[in-house]
Amino acid sequence: EREEKDRERLRVKLPQRSDMICGFATLKGTAAMRNTKKGSWFIQELNTTIRQRANDTHLADILVQVNGQIKSREGYAPGSAHHRCKEMSEFTSSLCKDLYLFPKYYPNN
Amino acid sequence: MEMCLDADSPVTTAVLPCMPEFYQSHRSQAYPMRSCPRGLALVLSNVRFDSANTDLDIRRGGEVDEETLRRLFMELDFTVSLHKDLTAEAMRRCLEQFAQRQEHAQYDCTVVCLLSHGVEGSVYGTDGQLLELDWVFEVFDNARCPLLQNKPKMFFIQACRGEEMDNGVDQLDGQERT
Numbered sequence: 614e615r616e617e618k619d620r621e622r623l624r625v626k627l628p629q630r631s632d633m634i635c636g637f638a639t640l641k642g643t644a645a646m647r648n649t650k651k652g653s654w655f656i657q658e659l660n661t662t663i664r665q666r667a668n669d670t671h672l673a674d675i676l677v678q679v680n681g682q683i684k685s686r687e688g689y690a691p692g693s694a695h696h697r698c699k700e701m702s703e704f705t706s707s708l709c710k711d712l713y714l715f716p717k718y719y720p721n722n
Numbered sequence: 723m724e725m726c727l728d729a730d731s732p733v734t735t736a737v738l739p740c741m742p743e744f745y746q747s748h749r750s751q752a753y754p755m756r757s758c759p760r761g762l763a764l765v766l767s768n769v770r771f772d773s774a775n776t777d778l779d780i781r782r783g784g785e786v787d788e789e790t791l792r793r794l795f796m797e798l799d800f801t802v803s804l805h806k807d808l809t810a811e812a813m814r815r816c817l818e819q820f821a822q823r824q825e826h827a828q829y830d831c832t833v834v835c836l837l838s839h840g841v842e843g844s845v846y847g848t849d850g851q852l853l854e855l856d857w858v859f860e861v862f863d864n865a866r867c868p869l870l871q872n873k874p875k876m877f878f879i880q881a882c883r884g885e886e887m888d889n890g891v892d893q894l895d896g897q898e899r900t
Contacts, residue, residue, distance in 0.1 A: 627871060630863040632753075635855075635877040641842050642884035652786030653837070653880045660790045667798070668738040671752070672876065687890070699890035711752040712831075712874045716798055717739035720756055 634706040636676050646688060646700045655702050658682040663714075671711040676704040737797045753874045755830050761873075763800035763833035764820045765791050768848050770807050771839070776850025778839045787880060791835050800833060801825075810847030814857070821861045826869035833876045834858070840881030855879065 638645040638655035647653040658679045666675055680702050688698035769784035788804055795802045805816055817834070826832060836858070838845040844852035864871050 627864040629865055630859060632870075632872060633859060633862070633875045633877065635859075635879065637883065638880045639883055640888075643886045643888050644882045644884065645840075645880060647781065647783045647787075647880075649782040650786070652783045652790055656787040656790055656837070656878075656880055659878065660794050663794060663798070664735055664737045666738075668740045669744055672874075695887065697890060699888040701888065708753075708874060710874075711748065712876075713740070713748055713752045713755060714760065714798055715740040715745050715749075715752075715755045716737045718742065718745050719758055720742075720745065 631707045632709060634672055634676070634704060634708050634712065636679070636702065636704045638700070638702055640701050640703055643700070646686075646698070654683060654686055654700055655679070658686075658702075667714045667716050671713050673704070673706055673708065673712065676702075680704075734793075737794070753831065757828060757830040759799045759801050759829065761800055761829040761831040761833065762820065762823060762825055763791075763795040763802045763835070764817070765795075765802060765804045765835045766808060766813055766816060766837070767804065767806050767835075768808065768838035768846065771846070771848045771850065772809075776846070776848075778846060778850060781837075781839065784837060787837050791837075791878075795833060807848050809849040810851035810853045811849075813845075813847055813853050817858055817861050821867045821870075824869070826867070826873075829873075831874045831876065832862070832870055833878070834862070835878045835880070837880040840879075840883060842883045845879070845881045 636659065638653060645653060645655065651657055662675050662678050662682065666678065683700055683702040686700065688695045690696045765788060767784060767788045769781045771778040788806065792802050792804050808816060836845050840846060841852065843856065844854045847853055860866060862870060862875050
């Protein structure tokens with residue numbers, strides 16, 4: 614019985630859900646923008662920012678920079694209702710450490 | 723609904739590599755990220771919708787996103803699976819199978835990208851049925867996906883969360899743009 618109590622004491626528990634980060638193209642209630650030739654704004658900015666910054670920026674900060682890029686973008690469709698329309702991205706995170714992808718770096722090689 | 727506008731160009735410069743000194747000085751506060759490949763990446767992309775069941779428009783430009791993400795995560799050394807135009811039920815099966823893959827045990831993280839039409843909290847399958855994002859997160863939680871416990875799980879959701887168009891607001895000191 615003592616053994617059982619020790620096992621119980623040593624058992625590490627986790628929350629049901631943790632260590633997730635989710636980037637959303639747009640805010641609750643709103644439409645997400647997509648260029649028919651270049652793709653979605655959010656995926657474009659995510660791609661660009663990761664390519665340029667993942668070497669020295671963790672993912673939550675990358676998504677902050679994506680937010681900055683999305684904030685400054687505007688729809689371009691002169692004459693239509695969507696001309697100069699806006700979008701705002703966001704992310705939610707239950708990460709517990711910095712998430713660096715350390716691209717192309719393999720410590721053992 | 724999504725809209726389709728403006729004229730910027732996508733960047734395809736190579737992913738900049740991390741320097742050894744940077745790794746050494748940041749690894750202690752970071753998630754372990756050393757496995758090769760880094761992890762499995764799943765991209766579910768719905769571009770064409772079943773016109774018999776739904777009046778959701780074709781997501782023109784959606785193929786560009788698929789290719790952008792496939793190349794990006796390949797270059798980041800993920801093993802990428804791309805699945806196109808699935809019903810909500812097929813997306814669920816795909817996500818469940820992906821979450822249960824044994825390779826996760828050896829890898830340090832995972833990525834899931836969902837690209838489709840959507841509403842707040844859900845994305846559409848090609849059949850016009852909704853897949854709840856909360857269900858997706860559940861599939862990867864610490865109970866249902868023990869192989870990924872304590873490992874970072876990344877999700878990227880490209881979908882509308884409502885129909886409202888953000889027409890923008892004038893910035894107080896924003897008379898002239900430079």
